[in-house]
Each structure stands twice: as C-alpha cells, then as structure tokens.
Amino acid sequence: MSPLTLVLIGIGLFLLAGVLSWALRNHGALAQAAAGVGGVAGALIGLWGAGAALVTRATYDLQLPGSMPGSTLHLGLDSLSAFFLLPVFFGAGVATLYGVSYLKHDQAKRRIGRTWFFYFLLAASMGLVTIARDGLVFLIAWEVMALSPLFLVLFEHERPDSRRAAWIYMVASHLGAACLLVLFLLLSPDQASLDFSTYATSVDARTVSPTLLFALAVLGFGSKAGFVPLHVWLPEAHPAAPSHASALMSGVMIKMGIYGIVRVLALLGTPEESWGWALVAIGASSGILGVVFALAQHDLKRLLAYHSVENIGIITLGLGLGVVGWARGETELMVLGFAGGLLHVINHSLFKSLLFLGAGSVLHSTGTLELEKMGGLSKRMPVTAGTFLVGAAAIVGLPPLNGFISEFLIFMAGVAGVGTQSASVIVSAMVVVASLGLIGGLAGACFVKAHGTVFLGTARSDSAAEAHEVAVGMRFGMMVFAIACVLVGLGGCFVVPLLAAPLTVIVHQDAALILPPLLHAADSLGVALTVFAALFVVLLALFGVRSLLAKKQPAVEVETWGCGYPETTPRVQYTASSFAHPITRDLSSVLRTKESSVDLESLFPKRGHFHSHAPDFVLDLWLTPLFRRVARLAERVRVLQQGTVHLYVLYIALALVFMLMWLR
Amino acid sequence: MSEVLTTLLPSLVSLALALGLALWMLGLLARTKARFAGRAGAPLMQRYRDVFKLLGKGAVYSRTTSAIFKASPIVALATTLVALSMVPLGEVEAAVHFDGDLFVVAGLLALGRFITMLAALDTGSPFEGMGASREAHFGALLEPVFLISLLALARLTGASSLTDMMQALHRMDAASTLPVVVPLVAALGVAYLVENSRMPVDDPTTHLELTMIHEVMILDHCGPDLAFIEYAAALKQWLFAALLVGVVLPIASVPVWASVAVGVAGIAVVTVAVGVVESSMARLRLLNVPGLILGAGAASVVAFLLTGMVH
Numbered sequence: 001m002s003p004l005t006l007v008l009i010g011i012g013l014f015l016l017a018g019v020l021s022w023a024l025r026n027h028g029a030l031a032q033a034a035a036g037v038g039g040v041a042g043a044l045i046g047l048w049g050a051g052a053a054l055v056t057r058a059t060y061d062l063q064l065p066g067s068m069p070g071s072t073l074h075l076g077l078d079s080l081s082a083f084f085l086l087p088v089f090f091g092a093g094v095a096t097l098y099g100v101s102y103l104k105h106d107q108a109k110r111r112i113g114r115t116w117f118f119y120f121l122l123a124a125s126m127g128l129v130t131i132a133r134d135g136l137v138f139l140i141a142w143e144v145m146a147l148s149p150l151f152l153v154l155f156e157h158e159r160p161d162s163r164r165a166a167w168i169y170m171v172a173s174h175l176g177a178a179c180l181l182v183l184f185l186l187l188s189p190d191q192a193s194l195d196f197s198t199y200a201t202s203v204d205a206r207t208v209s210p211t212l213l214f215a216l217a218v219l220g221f222g223s224k225a226g227f228v229p230l231h232v233w234l235p236e237a238h239p240a241a242p243s244h245a246s247a248l249m250s251g252v253m254i255k256m257g258i259y260g261i262v263r264v265l266a267l268l269g270t271p272e273e274s275w276g277w278a279l280v281a282i283g284a285s286s287g288i289l290g291v292v293f294a295l296a297q298h299d300l301k302r303l304l305a306y307h308s309v310e311n312i313g314i315i316t317l318g319l320g321l322g323v324v325g326w327a328r329g330e331t332e333l334m335v336l337g338f339a340g341g342l343l344h345v346i347n348h349s350l351f352k353s354l355l356f357l358g359a360g361s362v363l364h365s366t367g368t369l370e371l372e373k374m375g376g377l378s379k380r381m382p383v384t385a386g387t388f389l390v391g392a393a394a395i396v397g398l399p400p401l402n403g404f405i406s407e408f409l410i411f412m413a414g415v416a417g418v419g420t421q422s423a424s425v426i427v428s429a430m431v432v433v434a435s436l437g438l439i440g441g442l443a444g445a446c447f448v449k450a451h452g453t454v455f456l457g458t459a460r461s462d463s464a465a466e467a468h469e470v471a472v473g474m475r476f477g478m479m480v481f482a483i484a485c486v487l488v489g490l491g492g493c494f495v496v497p498l499l500a501a502p503l504t505v506i507v508h509q510d511a512a513l514i515l516p517p518l519l520h521a522a523d524s525l526g527v528a529l530t531v532f533a534a535l536f537v538v539l540l541a542l543f544g545v546r547s548l549l550a551k552k553q554p555a556v557e558v559e560t561w562g563c564g565y566p567e568t569t570p571r572v573q574y575t576a577s578s579f580a581h582p583i584t585r586d587l588s589s590v591l592r593t594k595e596s597s598v599d600l601e602s603l604f605p606k607r608g609h610f611h612s613h614a615p616d617f618v619l620d621l622w623l624t625p626l627f628r629r630v631a632r633l634a635e636r637v638r639v640l641q642q643g644t645v646h647l648y649v650l651y652i653a654l655a656l657v658f659m660l661m662w663l664r
Numbered sequence: 665m666s667e668v669l670t671t672l673l674p675s676l677v678s679l680a681l682a683l684g685l686a687l688w689m690l691g692l693l694a695r696t697k698a699r700f701a702g703r704a705g706a707p708l709m710q711r712y713r714d715v716f717k718l719l720g721k722g723a724v725y726s727r728t729t730s731a732i733f734k735a736s737p738i739v740a741l742a743t744t745l746v747a748l749s750m751v752p753l754g755e756v757e758a759a760v761h762f763d764g765d766l767f768v769v770a771g772l773l774a775l776g777r778f779i780t781m782l783a784a785l786d787t788g789s790p791f792e793g794m795g796a797s798r799e800a801h802f803g804a805l806l807e808p809v810f811l812i813s814l815l816a817l818a819r820l821t822g823a824s825s826l827t828d829m830m831q832a833l834h835r836m837d838a839a840s841t842l843p844v845v846v847p848l849v850a851a852l853g854v855a856y857l858v859e860n861s862r863m864p865v866d867d868p869t870t871h872l873e874l875t876m877i878h879e880v881m882i883l884d885h886c887g888p889d890l891a892f893i894e895y896a897a898a899l900k901q902w903l904f905a906a907l908l909v910g911v912v913l914p915i916a917s918v919p920v921w922a923s924v925a926v927g928v929a930g931i932a933v934v935t936v937a938v939g940v941v942e943s944s945m946a947r948l949r950l951l952n953v954p955g956l957i958l959g960a961g962a963a964s965v966v967a968f969l970l971t972g973m974v975h
Contacts, residue, residue: 375788378731379730389782393778398775399768399775408764408767412764415764419819426972430815433811434811437808437811437812438808441774441804441806442804444778444781445800445803447778448785451782452793456786456788457785457787457788457793523763524762528768531746531749531760535772538741538745539738542892549887549888552722553722553887555887556723556724557727558726559726559727559728560788560789560884561789561883563791573793574790574792574796574797579785579800582801
C-alpha cells in the first residue's frame with residue numbers, strides 16, 4: 001500500500017473515532033473505547049505511512065475530481081509533509097491513551113463525546129493540512145483545524161475565563177486565516193488555479209513581490225505558531241482545554257504554523273536575505289519574551305503555554321539562520337539552521353506534550369494548577385514527577401536529552417555563520433547564539449521554579465498533601481513521551497542525518513550537497529554520545545563510592561536545617577514568585593507586573609497579604625486598545641445599517657452605477 | 665605508539681593533574697588571601713584534609729528531601745569532571761575534543777547547576793530557595809556572556825572545538841590578537857568569578873546565610889555529599905582557570921611536556937590573581953551583580969566585533 005494511502009487511512013480512522021465517540025456519547029465507556037481504539041490504530045497506521053515516505057524519500061500524489069467544475073482535490077506526500085506528520089500521529093496517539101484515562105471520571109457526562117469528536121477532528125485536520133496540495137483543500141483543512149480547538153477550549157464553557165479564552169483564540173486565528181486567504185490568491189499566477197504545483201513553477205510569472213508573499217505567510221502562519229506579538233491567544237487557550245487536548249494544541253497544532261512558513265519558503269524558491277533577518281528577529285523576540293513571561297506566571301499551564309512561545313522562537317531562530325544561509329549560498333549555515341529548526345519541531349512536540357500531560361496529572365490529583373499551593377508531590381506522584389523532570393531538563397536543552405540535540409545544531413549553525421565573510425551573516429549568527437544562550441539560562445531558571453515548587457519541598461496546601469499518583473493509562477502516556485525524549489537525545493547522531501530528506505524538499509537541492517554538514521554534526525554528536533556514556537559510568541562509580549562509605553557510617557534522617565529555628569511550616573518555603581522575583585524585578589519595565597500587598601506593621605502585626613499578577617502587555621496595552629478603537633470606528637459605520645429596505649435598494653442602485661462607471 | 669605518547673598521554677596527565685591539584689589550587693587561593701590579610705594562612709594541603717574528613721563522616725538527610733537531593737552531589741561532580749575532560753590546559757590538547765565540544769561543556773555545566781538548584785528547593789528550606797533563586801538569576805545572565813566569548817574565539821581562529829581554538833590562537837601573532845584578548849579576558853574573568861562564587865559576586869567565607877549564593881544552596885548537604893560538592897566546585901574553578909590560561913598564554917612552540925608545566929603554572933598565576941582581586945575588593949550588593957554581568961556581556965560583544973579587525 002502506498003504511504004499516502006496509509007496516511008489517509010490513519011486520518012480516516014481519527015475521523016471515525018471522533019464520529020463514533022460522539023454518536024456513543026450517551027454510553028460513556030463505549031465512547032471512550034471507540035476513542036482509544038480508533039486513536040491508537042489511526043496513529044500507528046499513519047506513523048507507518050509517514051515513516052515509509054521518509055525512508056523512501058519519494059513523492060506520492062493523489063488527484064481526485066472535485067465537486068466544482070474544473071477543480072480537483074489534490075493531495076500529496078513528500079518528505080517534508082511526512083516529517084510534520086510524525087508529531088501529528090505520535091502526539092495524537094499517545095495523548096489519546098492519556099486522555100481516555102484522564103476523562104474516565106467525567107465519563108458519565110455527555111460532554112466527553114463532544115470533546116473526543118473535536119479532538120479527533122483537530123488531529124485529522126492537522127494531517128490533512130500537511131498533505132494538502134492545493135490552496136482550497138489547504139484552507140478548508142486549516143479552517144477546520146482552527147475551529148475545532150475552539151470547542152476544546154470551551155470544554156468548561158460555564159467558566160467565564162474559558163469563554164474569554166475562546167473569544168481571543170477565535171479572533172487571533174481568523175485574523176491569521178484572512179492573511180492566508182490573500183496569500184494563496186496572490187501566490188497563484190492567474191488567480192484561477194490554486195494548485196501548489198502552479199505556485200512553484202510561476203516564480204518568474206508572478207507579478208507580486210515575493211517579500212509581500214513572505215510577509216503574509218509570516219503574519220498568517222505566525223498567528224497560529226504564536227510569534228510575539230501574535231501569541232496572545234496561547235496563554236489563554238491552552239490552559240482552558242482538557243490536558244490531553246492542550247498537549248495536542250501546544251505540542252503539535254502550533255507547529256502547523258511552522259509547517260506553513262516552511263512550505264511557503266519551499267514554494268517561493270531562493271529567498272531574500274532580509275527574510276532570514278526578519279525570522280531571526282522574530283525568533284529572538286518570541287524566544288526571550290516567551291520565557292520572560294513564563295517566569296512571571298504562577299499557573300502551571302499558563303507557564304507552559306508561554307514556553308511554547310519561547311520554543312517557537314527557538315525553532316524560528318534556526319529557520320532564520322537557514323534562510324540567511326540559503327540566500328547567501330552558505331550551504332553549511334543553511335543546512336544546520338534548517339535542520340536545527342526542524343528537529344526542534346519534533347523535540348518540542350515530545351517534551352511539551354509530556355509537560356502538559358504532567359500538568360494534567362497534577363491538576364487531576366490536586367485540583368489546582370496554582371504553583372503556590374503545591375509542593376512535595378514527588379513523594380506522592382513519583383512517576384509524574386520523574387517524567388516531568390525529564391521533560392523539564394529536555395525543554396531547557398540540557399544534555400543528554402533531545403532538546404540539547406536540536407539546540408546543538410542551531411549553535412553549530414551559529415558557528416558556521418561567524419565563519420563566513422559577510423558582516424550581516426556574522427551579526428545574525430551572533431544574535432542567534434546569544435539569544436539561545438539567554439533563553440536556555442532563563443528557561444533553566446523557570447523550570448527549576450516550576451519543578452521545584454510543584455514536586456519538591458513540602459506541601460503548601462491540603463490538596464497537595466493529599467495528592468495521589470494518577471491512573472496507569474496517564475502514567476503510560478507520560479512515560480512514552482519521556483522515553484522518546486531520552487531516545488532522541490541519545491540517538492542524536494543517528495537522527496540528524498535523517499533530516500536531509502525534508503531539507504531537500506525545502507531548498508530543492510541535491511541530498512549530496514546537504515548531507516555533509518549533517519554528517520559532520522552527527523560525528524560530533526557521536527563523540528558526545530561516548531562522553532555521555534562516560535558521564536554515566538562516572539555517575540555509577542561515584543554512586544558506588546558513596547554507597548560503600550555509607551556502609552561504614554549509615555545516614556541519619558532529620559528535619560531540614562532551619563538555622564537553629566525548629567518550628568518550621570511549609571509557608572516559610574520559597575514560593576514560585578519569590579524564586580523568580582530577582583529576574584522579574586530586573587525586567588519589571590517589560591513585564592509590568594501588578595502587585596498589591598498589605599504590609600506587616602507595628603509590633604503585633606495583623607494578617608498581611610501579597611498578590612501579584614503578570615498581565616500580557618501585548619494584549620492589555622497594545623491589542624485591547626487597538627481593537628477598542630476599531631470597534632469605535634465600526635460604530636460609526638453602523639449609521640449605514642438602518643434596517644429599512646428602501647435604503648438598501650438605494651445602496652444596490654448606487655453600487656450598480658459605480659460599477660458601470662468603473663468597468664466601462 | 666609514539667603518537668599516543670605525544671598527544672594522548674599529555675592530555676591524560678593534564679587531566680590527572682587537574683583532578684589532583686584542584687584542591688591545592690583552592691589552598692593557594694586561601695593562602696593568597698590570608699597573606700593579604702596579614703595572616704599566615706592554612707597549609708596548602710588543608711583542603712585535602714577537609715575533603716577526606718568529610719568522606720569519612722556519615723550523611724544526614726532531611727526528611728523533606730527526595731532522590732534529587734541525593735543525586736545532586738553525584739551529578740554535579742560527574743558533569744564537572746566530564747566537562748573538564750573536554751577543556752584544554754593551555755596548549756595541551758583536551759583528552760576529548762571534537763567540533764562543537766564547547767556547547768557540550770556549557771550544557772554539562774548547566775546540567776550540574778540545574779540539579780544543584782533543584783536539590784536546594786528539595787529541602788524546603790527558605791535559605792536554600794533563596795540561594796537557588798540567586799544562582800538561577802546570575803547563571804541565566806551569564807550564559808550568553810560565556811557563549812559569545814567562546815563564539816568570538818571561534819570567529820577569531822576559525823575553529824569550533826576548544827582545543828583547536830586555543831592552539832590556533834597561540835599560533836597567531838600576539839600583538840594583533842591583543843584587542844580581542846583583552847576584552848575576552850575581562851568577560852571570561854567575570855564568568856570565572858560568577859560561576860565559582862568568588863568576590864565581588866559571592867563571598868565563600870561569609871557566615872551569614874542571607875548573603876550567600878552558592879554556600880547557602882548546599883546548606884543541608886554533609887558528609888560524603890558535601891565532599892563531592894566541594895571537589896566539584898574545585899574542579900569547576902580549575903576548568904574556568906584553564907580557559908583563561910588558554911586565552912592569555914603567550915607561548916606556543918615549546919615541547920609538549922613543558923607546556924603541561926606551563927599550563928599548571930598558568931593556573932597558579934590565575935589563582936593568585938583572583939586572590940588579589942578578592943582581597944582588594946568589597947563584595948558588590950546583590951542588586952549590582954547583574955550590572956557586572958552585563959558589563960562582561962558588553963566586553964564579550966566588543967571582543968566578538970573586534971575579531972573582524974584581526975587578519
């Protein structure tokens with residue numbers, strides 16, 4: 001069977017699972033079973049198809065007659081599509097397993113049928129987006145993909161913040177879709193055929209400037225990917241959805257924005273160098289602002305959502321260097337930059353899904369996502385804590401996990417960049433390396449804060465003290481992602497050469513040209529693997545030494561040293577906000593954190609309190625006033641709408657007269 | 665065989681010297697500071713005695729802690745040790761070197777710091793949380809400074825492994841590289857002070873927990889765990905000193921065994937210099953440390969930009 005057929009069967013099974021679980025919504029257990037079986041089967045078959053397409057590096061094409069005259073339904077599968085299908089199927093499959101277990105106690109409610117329906121609709125439409133080969137199919141799939149999460153965000157529709165989140169999400173995603181509509185019309189040489197094959201061949205015939213097309217793509221796809229300042233919907237929407245759905249949205253759906261940009265780059269051919277600078281600037285600002293906002297959060301899912309903005313920034317930094325290298329003809333820079341960006345797409349889908357599932361488990365067992373109410377969960381939820389730690393170390397880019405591998409590629413692209421002769425390339429390479437370093441350091445601080453306040457120390461509230469480990473299905477989902485993070489990290493030297501296949505599709509160059517820089521990086525990673533093996537041996541040896549020493553002098557258990565003060569309570573612990581305070585204070589001009597407190601005064605102080613909230617300044621200070629102004633303008637236009645038929649007849653007549661004069 | 669003798673053996677010997685002499689280096693630093701203060705100072709070998717004494721003691725663990733707390737000293741020591749094997753001592757090749765090894769070194773050091781900070785939060789102690797918070801703050805700001813400095817070296821020498829960079833640097837005309845080396849030494853010097861909790865950033869000898877950074881993070885570690893942490897700190901200090909020696913070392917073409925000796929001598933010089941800095945400066949207020957790191961960042965960018973002038 002052709003890989004494309006397998007992928008289509010996978011997508012079909014997703015749809016079937018969604019429809020079935022909706023139809024069986026009155027029988028909770030059956031709906032759950034349909035979702036579980038359909039989701040896993042679809043994922044396995046789809047992964048098989050995508051994997052086969054990546055291995056053969058061939059292109060598969062399917063044209064079906066469309067319903068409208070002269071239109072065809074054009075689908076295709078090349079290495080680039082197959083590459084982006086991997087996170088779609090893997091993420092959706094594993095998150096389904098987790099979700100079946102996660103929704104078990106909601107089984108009696110009818111809303112789980114609806115949740116599964118839109119969950120699978122989202123997964124299937126993402127699959128369709130990657131294999132669409134004409135503008136119409138793409139836009140329809142895109143719109144389905146954009147709308148189905150809306151209903152997932154509205155899972156708890158009785159909550160006002162869920163409705164607000166859904167509203168912001170819908171506005172953001174439709175503003176993006178508007179740009180895409182224009183983009184696909186302008187891409188077409190004669191505005192008649194929307195088939196991708198005509199886009200690619202019409203580079204010279206095109207009248208529109210390619211830079212305009214690129215800008216439209218960045219705006220349209222960037223609002224989905226979450227580029228700052230188009231990211232405002234992410235921290236609202238992702239926390240509102242059920243956790244397996246947030247994993248799919250944050251882990252996979254935002255990558256479709258990256259897919260779109262990469263696909264448009266492939267269609268446009270050799271880029272301008274300035275596009276690369278634009279991507280580097282967007283990547284640096286998204287990456288740094290994303291992590292800075294994350295540091296100021298004390299809701300676990302909001303924090304993770306801001307880290308998605310950060311990681312999209314890292315991916316974009318890689319793509320930016322790739323575009324600069326492509327425009328300049330610097331092969332090594334181009335290959336390593338694109339390879340790092342693309343691999344980070346996969347890596348982020350693994351660790352971010354893992355972290356969202358971990359947040360879901362925490363929510364499931366404590367009933368809260370508020371960091372300041374947690375603590376000490378690692379003793380009661382060892383599997384969740386352990387897998388969350390793997391995800392945290394991976395997202396920070398620590399060796400030997402997968403995040404390190406993709407960041408290593410981008411760093412090496414930076415080194416390749418400073419080795420060139422062009423000043424602009426050298427400066428952009430330095431900006432990339434410096435921002436990546438800063439992002440890594442701040443992300444480290446943020447995940448020490450998150451993991452430390454949630455899982456370590458002692459419980460700060462009763463609900464955290466009574467937490468329990470989650471069910472087997474949920475643990476299994478998290479463990480699969482954690483193992484994948486470790487495997488990609490250790491197997492970096494084997495994974496990196498595989499990136500040649502999607503790269504050839506993007507830059508239309510021979511694999512023989514693309515492979516050497518990848519193999520060189522893989523060689524380095526091979527040596528690094530032996531270094532990690534040595535690290536493991538040293539760890540074991542030191543552990544042995546300490547165990548031997550402990551035999552002579554057994555360890556004693558006591559209370560934490562409180563500098564001689566014995567009466568201690570969990571409230572003396574450092575909180576998440578106080579941990580991040582030195583950094584957020586430095587950046588208070590950017591963050592504009594609102595703080596309100598009642599200080600302790602006099603010798604016998606009464607209760608004091610402290611409250612801080614970090615609003616998203618892009619939303620509150622830029623976009624909200626902007627939209628308010630637009631709404632005020634729109635009010636004025638309302639004069640035209642009087643609701644009297646006579647007036648509308650007049651409008652029609654005027655329009656006709658105008659048209660006749662204009663088209664004369 | 666002869667190749668092994670001329671390249672691998674000196675690398676292994678210099679690694680062994682690092683493992684053996686790192687504690688001596690701390691003794692030298694303490695002696696320098698003591699002399700400045702008008703005291704005789706502890707014996708140079710005092711740090712060895714301290715570490716051996718700790719190894720013989722039993723561990724005491726807080727009931728609050730989990731596996732991370734017990735793992736952190738081992739991980740911190742192992743990552744530093746393995747990172748050290750990739751850092752050349754002046755002209756001598758590192759035991760392991762490959763293109764891009766600097767990012768693995770930076771990654772391993774970050775891993776050690778990450779788990780040390782987590783272990784601090786694991787105790788639930790407010791003091792240790794405070795230390796971890798400060799460490800996270802300064803560590804995050806320092807990360808780009810360190811990377812830009814090494815990137816400047818990469819651009820100057822056209823190499824992408826620490827060993828190749830240092831060797832190529834030593835083959836260049838010292839007078840022409842001076843405009844790069846001076847700001848680079850400033851940036852890496854600040855990195856040395858911050859990463860190793862030296863004055864004016866952190867005072868390793870203070871007695872007040874509220875003012876500490878590194879020491880307060882490890883307040884609950886004792887016995888063999890504390891020995892591991894102390895040893896890891898010494899190795900990390902050696903690592904940064906070795907980087908500084910590599911950048912400022914003026915000679916290249918001496919026999920390989922002589923360059924091992926020159927490297928160790930260089931470490932001693934750097935250590936005494938740090939002792940002088942520590943003795944002659946008051947500690948900065950914590951609020952002013954980010955300014956110092958930003959200054960180092962500016963120096964590293966200047967170094968990077970000036971590499972364009974050298975050719």
